[in-house]
Amino acid sequence: MIRTVALRRRECGEIGEWPAHVPPLLRRIYAARGATRIELAQPRLAHLLPPDGLLDLDAAVALLGDAIERDAHIVVVGDFDCDGATACAVGVRGLRMLGARRVSHAVPNRMVHGYGLSPPLVDELAALEPDLLVTVDHGIACHAGIAAAKARGWRVLVTDHHLPGPTLPPADAIVNPNRPGDAFPSKAMAGVGVMFYVLLALRRHLRERGRLPEPAPDLAALLDLVAVGTIADLVPLDTNNRALVSAGLRRLRAGQGCAGLRALIEVSRRDAVVLTAADIGYAIAPRLNAAGRLEDMSLGIACLLAEDMAQARDIAQTLDEINAERRAVQQQMTEEAEAAVARIALDGTLPPVLCLYDPEWHPGVVGLVASKLKERLHRPVIAFAPAEPAASSLRGSARSIPGFHIRDALATVAAARAELLERFGGHAMAAGLSLRSDALAAFRAAFEECAARLLTPELLQAELHSDGELALDEFTRGHAECLRDGGPWGMGFPEPQFDGVFEVLGWRVVGGRHLRMELACGGRRLDAIEFGGWSGTAPPARVRLVFRLEPDDWRGGDAVQLVVVHREPA
Secondary structure, eight states, X not given: OOOOEEEEEOOOOOOOOOOTTSOHHHHHHHHHTTOOSHHHHSOOGGGOOOGGGSTTHHHHHHHXXXXXXXXXXXXXXXXXXXXXXXXXXXXXXXXXXXXOSOEEEEOOOTTTTXXXXXXXXXXXXXXXXXXXXXXXSOOTTOHHHHHXXXXXXXXXXXXXXXXXXXXXXXXXXXXXXXXXXXOOSOOOOOHHHHHHHHHHHHHHHHHHTTOSOSSOOOGGGGHHHHHHHHHHTTOOOOHHHHHHHHXXXXXXXXXXXXXXXXXXXXXXXXXXXXXXXXXXXIIIHHHXXXXXXXXOTHHHHHHHHOOSHHHHHHHHHHHHHHHHHHHHHHXXXXXHHHHHHHHHTTTSOOOSSEEEEOTTOOTTTHHHHHHHHHHHHOSOEEEEEESSTTOSEEEEEEEOOTTOOHHHHHHHHHHHOTTTEEEEEEOSSEEEEEEEGGGHHHHHHHHHHHHHHHOOTTTTSEEEEEOOOOOGGGOSHHHHHHHHHTOOOBTTBOOOOEEEEEEEEEEEEETTTEEEEEEEETTXXXXXEETTOOOSSOOOSEEEEEEEEEEOTTTOTTOEEEEEEEEEEO
C-alpha cells in the first residue's frame, strides 16, 4: 500500500531586501520559508541568541567552575545516538579546552544498561569514582539513575532538550530549553547545542574571574560536532540552529573538522569541499548511529575524540562496516514490517496508527523501520522489539506525522492506563517507550483509541510541498550550485524542490532499483534519476515530477540532473 500525495505549492510572500549577490530564485525560496533578509536566511555566529535565558545556567556554570577549580573528576555521560555522541565529544573536548584536567566519558550500552543514566549504569560508573556527572542529550527522564548517583554523593548536571514529564529529576542543575518556565527563545536546540551553550556560559564565567588565559579558547572549534549532531537529530533548523550548523559546515568544508569527522567524510566518499547538511544526514550520521544501534556507541565517541588521523581512519572504517550490517538488518526488518502491514490491510484499509512487533527484530533498528513506514504510509508508526534476546520487556520507537504529537499521545495513554507503560519520552515527531510484552495488546488498543480521537482524515492525507516551476533558464549549473550552497536545509527549513510536466524521451534501470530518465521540457533535454524508483513498470510518456535540481558531478562541466522525489502520470 502506497500513500496518496497532495501536491501543494508554497506561497512566496514578501520577497524583502537582498544584496545583489543573492539570485532571484534563492530570494523567492527564502521568502517562502519566512526569511525576508540575509541575516535570517544565512545567519552568522554574530546572530546567535545569548545563553542567558536558560534556566539553571548559573547553577550549571557554578558546578562546572567549582569542579575545574578543585580538580574534581567530571564524567560526561552520553547517549547512544548521533546527537548524544557528538554532545559527549563536545562536552569532553570543551571542558578540557576550558581547563578541566580530569574529564572522562561514559555511554550506556543499549542492550546492557537501557536508556540514559540508569541505575545499572550508575553502578558501573562507581569504578571511575566521579565527583560530577554531566548528562548530555538525556537526563530529563532519568529520575531513578540520578537518584542513585546522588545517593553515592555525586553531583549531577543534566543537559538535555527532550520534553520533561510532570516532575523533574533530583539533579543539582538542569539546563533544558524545554523546561517549563525556561525563557530561552529557541526550543529547537539539539542536545549537542545545549551542551555547547553551557560551555559558552562557562567560558564567560571563567574569564570574568580571571581563570582563563587570553585569548580565551575558541569554542568555535567545536562547531563541526555541533553541526553534525544538530542535523542528525532532525530538530527544526530555526535561525539559531542554522547559524550553528552553517558555521560547522564551513569548518568541515575548509578541512578544519576533528579527525574523526574528516575520516568519516572520507570513508563515506563525500567531497568535503562541497559538504551539505544532506551529506551529514544521509552519510555521516548513519555511520555514527550504527555503532549505537548494533554495537556500542563508545566506538563512535572514540572516533570523534581521536586526535590521530590514522586512528580515526581505522575507527571510521569499522563504523562503515557496522553501518553496512545495519543496512542489511534494516532491509530485512522493513520487508517483514511491510508484509505485516499487507496482512493488516487485506481489505485495502489501514488503521490510523500502526503498532508492529516481531520477536526477532533488533531494538536498535526499530526506529528506522518506523520512520520508513511512516514516510511510506503517512501515519504514526510504533515498531517494537525485545529489549534484549528473550526478554519479557519490549522497547518501542515511535515516529509521527505533522499534527499528531506522539509524546503527548503516549502521555495520554499513560495517564489513562498507568500500568501499561514502564517509561517513555521524546518529541512531537519521535519518541521511545518501554513496556512488558504481555501489555502490548492492551497498549495497542489504548493507543489506537487515542489516535482515533485525534487523527482526522486531513491529517492522514500526505502533502508534498513544492517551490513551483523552474523557468527554462534556471535549469543551469549555477542555479543548482546556489541551491546546494544556500542552506543549510533541513527540518523546518526544507530543501528546495520544484514540480513540472516533462516528456519522457528514454529510460533505463540502474543498480537494479533506480530509474534514470531522459526528459524534455520546452525544447530542453534534461537528465533525471529516481532513486528506488523502479517498480517493474515503464514510466508513461508524460510525467509530472517533484524534483530537486542538483549539479551532476558524475558528468561534470555544466551538467545538472533532476533528482526525482515524486512521479505520477501527467
